[in-house]
Amino acid sequence: MLEIKDLVTEYGSVKALNGISLVAHEGKITTVIGANGAGKSTLLRTISALEHPRSGSITWKNKSIVGLSPEKIVRLGIAHVPEGHAVISQLSVEENIEMGALFRMRSNKTDVLLAIQEIYQLFPRLEERKKQLAGSLSGGERQMLAISRALVSRPSLLLLDEPSLGLAPLVVEQIIQTVNDLCRNTGLTVLLVEQNANTALGVADHGILLSLGTVAADLPAAQMKADVALRAAYLGY
Amino acid sequence: MSKASSYGRKNLVISILFTALVFFLSIKLDPYNQGQLSVALMFFIGILSIVLLTGASGQISLGQGALMAVGGFAAALGILNLGLSIWLAIALAVIAALLAGLLLGIAAARLSGPYLAGTTLVIALAIPSLATRFESVFGGDVGLTIAFGNPPAWLTTLMGEVGYEQWQLLATLPFATLALFLTLNILGSRTGRSWRALRDNEVAASLAGMKISETKIFVFVISSGFAGLAGVLYGLRGIVGPSVYPISLSLLLLTGAVLGGIRSILGALIGALLVVFLPDLIEWASASFSPSEQIANYLPAMISSLLLILTVVLNPGGIAHGLHHKKRRH
């Protein structure tokens, strides 16, 4: 279980997160929605230690992870797929995937090879293109690659930042479904940040609505999806 | 308007106080320290050129020594071939350096950070080597001989006997004062503010309508003029040649600028005094444990390099930053 309490993160003097508390339960999809600038990405970046919180606590499996480095946090089973199909375009598809497992290559090479095989089963298109440079992939394929890069570390918590950004609806559907299947079949915990609230709430178990760095609502996903007043007030539809 | 004129008056007062202080010292000091102080003033002018270039506009140059050489050689050629007086030769030196700065600036405006540093470093090495290449004009490895000469009669009538070092110091002083006054005014003016805007955020400055390339070139030209002035005065101590303006001179000036505080005029003065008097200071401090000659020779370079590293790591604002810590940073 990931538990966050009173988290505050600042950029200079601007409070991007202003006292956020939430819980992501094991084996469930928790989605964080909200308008642009609500602090969604900052939340994930603070969990994976790319940003340092000013105050507050983050505990994962009952241990505080505040103050650890991003490299260390990956080793605790938390994998972050940042916004914008974050792959390294000058490296090949194969290398991008391998990169995600470098840290455990020496200790458990057989499992890494197995994990790579599983990823190619999950995304056969990546196997077809494994020698190509990541920069030559389509947007959807790049997002798959970014997720693969995270999955190959065999995480128990996946932080997914706006996977739908800039993708065609059909591709979004496919990616979200894959994540949903992973969660249901392997017990992966997912914290999914989305601007596309409808899609996210469609698969999530729980919804967190952020507004200007604070939690505006914290409800079961179905309930949040049905709350017309809430949607109108914060999401504008 | 009245604010501007009171600002101008403040600059004038600072400059007059500066002149008075140095003049007082020129009477009190022994000849050796008069000579050292005059070199410190020349370095002060040279470091001001770095304060303008790097401190105010964010461009780095490792080749200020080369621009000093341009000033020195232009003056020497003017004196030896055209028979100019040293005052006219100094003017010629500044003009030559301004032109060299224009050429350099046109090339440099396209570059940033390490590219600019490396390119100016190559320039610093290449320009003195021209002196060796065109030996008949520039005097080869030995260089050309020029000097401040004897103090004018009116000065000796006024002050009694004026020694060679004292004259060197007194002749340098008005130029140091001029450089100080100009820098104070440039940095306090709208021009100075626009340079800082360029340094802090090039994109924003460009969106605000600033012509980036033109501004960068302009800064280079002004800064080069200062370097040329420092260079001719430095050469007038006796010789203009490649050994007078080696690459280590450029690095020494940069060290002085960083140690004193690369954004501060006061820092430039502190830095100049520091790099000039540091060897004397070290000799005095190490007298008690008398190091071997081999170690003593390299002690100043070692200590100033260590200070340079410590400054950038621990206190990148330099000494001046520590002094007016509470003041608003400019």
Place this chain on the structure above:
Amino acid sequence: MDIFLSAIFAGTSRGAIYALAALGLVLVWRGAGVVNFAQMGQAMFSTYIASTLIAQNYSYWIAFVVALISGGLLGALVDLLVMRPLNRKKSSSALDSPAMRSTIPVIASLGILGVLQAAAGMIWAAEERGFPTPVNSLGLVINGKIMPFTAFDLFVIGIVFVTLVATTYFFKGTGMGLAMRASALNPEVARLSGIRIGLVRTLSWVISGVASSLAGLLVTPSANLSPYTLDLILIIGFTAAVVGGLDSLLGSVIGGFALGLLVSFVNVYDAPEDIFLAILIVLITVLIIRPQGILGSKEVRRV
């Protein structure tokens, strides 16, 4: 014709050395975002160590290996003692602006150069000393005919070739090499993948230190050893790296060979005094016509 051929051979062997120096610069630029002007100072220092060992009758090869190791150690020290604290300090620094961020490490590296040169002067004095070659450096004689190259030329070209092959294998064929490329290309994604970029950075300083020490050992026999002699190699190495593209390893090697030939032809057909001028002209021409170099990518120059 013989003069032409010997200029080609001398240029190739010189170029191989410049390629190493340029490679050392590019490694640290890509890996740590610093153009390290102290690089040839590190090389000078480790060459002095080798020279001292040889003077005490150790074999050339022991001295050679010790110098390479000390070059690597010096690289690590520079990173751990200066560059890491500088990186940590940068965000809160009084001089925080993009222009200064790229300038300050350059100034720090000049400080390191000064320290190394002064230390070498204190330890080994300033007088120039020679440095041996492991093989004959006179014109090679085959079938009674004097060849336009020396055994040492062949040695240099061979050892640099082996180094380049090993480096290529390291980057393309090993996990650590992949980690280094990933960290250089996108530090954030690399960290999120669990790559310890601090360690990777230090490693790039180490490899760069070894490469430039190798350049120092190979160039010193023809240049004599003093605290300042290798400054020239730094300038040439920098120009070679810019010509090739500061972010391209292959480009830096090509640039090194190109500069080697240029220097050799200026030496033979013109005059040694013109070398700096020729280098300056090449540097400025490249920066104006193709600032990203032969193989560099366009956006990197503005970082």
